[in-house]
Amino acid sequence: MKAGLYQFNPAFGEKEKNLGKVASAAKDADIELLVLPELFATGYQFTSKDEVAELSESIPNGRTTEFLCGMSKEKGIYIAAGLAERGRDEFYNSAVVTGPEGFIGAYRKTHVYSEENLYFSPGDSGFRVWDTKIGRIGVMICFDWFFPESLRSLALSGADVVAHPSNLVLPYCPAAMPTRALENGVFTITANRTGIEERKQGASLKFIGSSLIVSPRGKVLAKASADGEELITADIDISAARDKSLNIYNDILGDRRPDRYGAIFGKE
């Protein structure tokens, strides 16, 4: 199947403009899976909880999720995209997965980064994988990559492809993703954004672009520029993610020895 991501520079607070931009970018794209950045409909740098309250949405009954469901149905594609979620009592930095069949599920970012902590609660959904017609899709959001347990959890839950909506500001992720993909034997699709937000004086954020699609053997299949708005694609053969063997003796997931990893589980 063909997968793609759209890297762009969302305008803060201009939801309809951002949705429109995504619709035109995807219009003629020949893909079955599209990954969009973290918080793609609202922009990233919130400055108050009131602002989050105003721009966040219920899932699945909110403008952005409904827009994505519509686009999925119309184009017959799967989409994974990040958005600000208004929960019952709290806000979450979330992502939804939609498909031709409609809303599929949501994930709430587990590892909340920097000042996001002022506005969003740590996610409580756990890492989730959805079995779809094009393969098993798992989701993590931006800073989650820093914790190898995130992608490992998704791989152990059967993910073939990990959609990774992002708003990266630190430089490390693009170089790290080939290792994350390799050590878990999965495809990764990191959809980052571009541009600069300075909604707080002296707290300018420059997003690093450089979105990328990586194979289960750690090969970079497609990479975007540092500052361009681009839809990039790659051919993905799901069977490559189902074969975890390196040779007749070694299997990436099967050879793990959790009884030797006590410290990871908080044991002696």
Ligand code: ACM
């Ligand atoms: C990030 O998690 N948006 C850096």
